Amino acid sequence: MSKINLNDVTFHYETTLPPVIEHQNLAFDDGTFNLLTGPSGTGKSTLLKLIVGLYPAFMGEATGTITVNDQPVVDLPASKRAQVVAMMFQNPSQQFAMETPRNELIFTLENLQVPADLMDARVNDALTFAGVTDFADRKFTSLSGGEQQKVSLAVIVALNAEVILLDEPFANIDPDARLFLLTQLTTLVKKYHKTIIVADHDLSDYEPLIDQLYIFDGERHQVHQADAGEAQTRFAAFEQRQHQPAPIALPAAELSPEFTLDSFTVSHQTPLIHDASLNIPQGKFVVLTGANGTGKSTLFDALVKLQTYTGSLQWQGQEISKLRARKYAQHVALVFQQAASQFLTITVAEEIALSLKYQQTAAWTQNRINATLASLDLSGRDDQVVYSLSEGQKKKLQVLLMLIMDVPTLLLDEPLTGLDLVSAHTILKLLRHAVTEEHHTVLMITHQLTDVSQYADYHLHLNNHQLSYEARL
């Protein structure tokens, strides 16, 4: 029997924009574990927010009906709806109203008007199930992304909702927490007969767990249920696309260092890098890898003075914590993980003009920029508002803006996320060019490793609080 039904659902963010979801008919069965996949930015998140009733209440316009247990979700008040459909969100740190996990659970039960004398037992049960008891009274601001998603699971358990939706819930959390959460979700389906839909672009570990695979087709703005054959092909294709490491050189000891770590230790909410000592060479293209939540971005933050550390971290022989930020920014710049962090004006043309105005050399001319825009498929968007670009387009523009600045050392935090393979190659070529022809230093964090070894010089890996160079990438 189907638990969730979508009947001819169409959704627009704005009437003037094309629909994100169009004439969608879909059903999810009771007591099943479902995976929804598709390229990022297609509308997986939108679909989940429609089912949980947040859209169109918060945003956009919708037609058609969505029912859970044959009841339209939009007809239920939030306190009732939460007991039918619950949701785990993409940004772990932006989903709690209270200071501590325990208080968040109490807040939730108060919203449902649970009598006071029944609360504590329900809170404790949920804390135990989600493995949160040990940090139930710590402040959220001191918890890691993985710990926060466990709290989110605790809230869902306390709500005792029949349908559980998860929107890219593992994007920023460590592998152990991911595995734990997947195990507990499976228990919720098998033992408590919950219906689960997870939206995820990363298919690893799901094949044995799920009952149904759903695929979002961005071109047609529709989701369809994959039959057994298609599901198998999808999973097989994903396995094949999994990266096959190729050999890569190890840095020679006599290379002059751009950065020097000596007994470098850094933590952010949890201890991350411990007692690391090594050099990052000048004028090379170094790729930094490591699992989610191990501290790659925190290392970058330390390299640009946004994070305190202990031990020594030097740039060309000078301690980074003692450098003046403004001058240092002309030598070492970071391409932030959130592309929008880099924007200062409104339109694409204004952003490019701004970078041209402040560029350090004249290496980038308007002609070169136009040609590069074309190769990145960004031509003809001069007057478009940067915030309305797709995530992939934002990334490409962001990298270009920072290349135009022509800063000698560029750190890039996941510049390839959400890019198609052609665009990824274009970006990698540009970075390689900056290293080979302009003798810049490039240090890049990435999860997307396909063909990266063709462009990079060295591979630095962060694992188990330690940094080391690897001979394969």
Next chain:
Amino acid sequence: MNPTILLCLVFFVGVEISFTSVIWANVVIITISVLVMLWHRAPLLSYVRLLLVPLIPAVGIWFSIRYFSTAQSVHFAWVMATRIYAYAFLGGLFTFSTTTEKTLASLEQNAHIPTTFVYGMLGAFNFVPKIRSEVKIIRASAQMRGIDLHFWSPQLLFKSIVAALNWSENLAEAMTSHGFTENAPRTHRTVIRIPWWNYVVTVISIVGLQAILFSPLK
């Protein structure tokens, strides 16, 4: 004391001393505040802070009243200087008698402030550390593009609002999915009451203040 009652009392006293000019009343308010803070074992540093922070404005106003008021009254100069200290110590009295969480909970349950405001504010306060680092990120990323942002730069505030828009949307959606319904009835794990003696203290304080303010002996 119940935070709502205390807040009302503090407001009443604060407004009334703004409209009257009795040094003696200000001194009594400061003394009572110190006694309450002692009772709540406020750390030594907080007294130092309460003495130092208002010092500059208090001295400043003393001189300007002394030089540039029509009467050049020493008495009024002292009224203003002690008034500034009375405001500060009333703040100290309140701060050390309760916590933000208790105050907001009491405002929800006793003063019946709409829950949208109570929990909206509480939720927003979780972002304080994120906001601090976001300001640093905005400044740093602008520097990397060759631009220094100052507190008067429109871009700095604009980028802040862009972040605030994003976060407020995400948090409001999450709170809604945690069952929060705007201004709907809720149960309370901890019910906050107003003990009878709170009213007695309030009445005595107000009557006492009137006695000082309007006594012929002043």
Next chain:
Amino acid sequence: MQQKAAHSNRWHLRDVILITITSIFMGIIFFVTGFLYNGLTLALTPLGMAPFANDILLGLWTMAGPLAAFMLQKVGAATIGELLASAVEAIIGGQWGPSTLISGFVQGFGSELGFTFTLYRRYDMASLSLSALTTAIVTFAWDLVRSGYAAYHPWMIVALFITRFISMWVFGALLVSAVTKLLDRSHLLDRRHA
């Protein structure tokens, strides 16, 4: 699913969160002005001109009201926005504790009048300038009593008022207008339902 409802004056959860977070941002960005204020006060004290330090910078602390009015375009937005901002200041360790809330209310009410006089139909430089003027008048009336301004010589009262109005115009109208122009052009507010 009727979603093109009339513009509502009700405050929704995300409005409260938005304005509170924005106020915290402003508190953190303007934190440096605390030192500026103390420095100015110290410099002006020997001249007996200390109140000018307050009036030069006051515009910064009254920005939240017009900004909230602009972002939400609701009746009462300036008052509640400024009140939320003062609550933020009181909670995150402002200097004056609950008395901050009283000032916040007075400032918010002052800003609100500018938008009331334009019947909540105009959100542009004209209404912002009018709002700066009403804020200056209302807060000044309050300071005549609370900060003893009434006791000063008439020339000093006039000079203080002019200083205050200029500060409020520069920050509350000029700067707020620059910020809201960026916001308008970004269309980021368009997707939100009122």
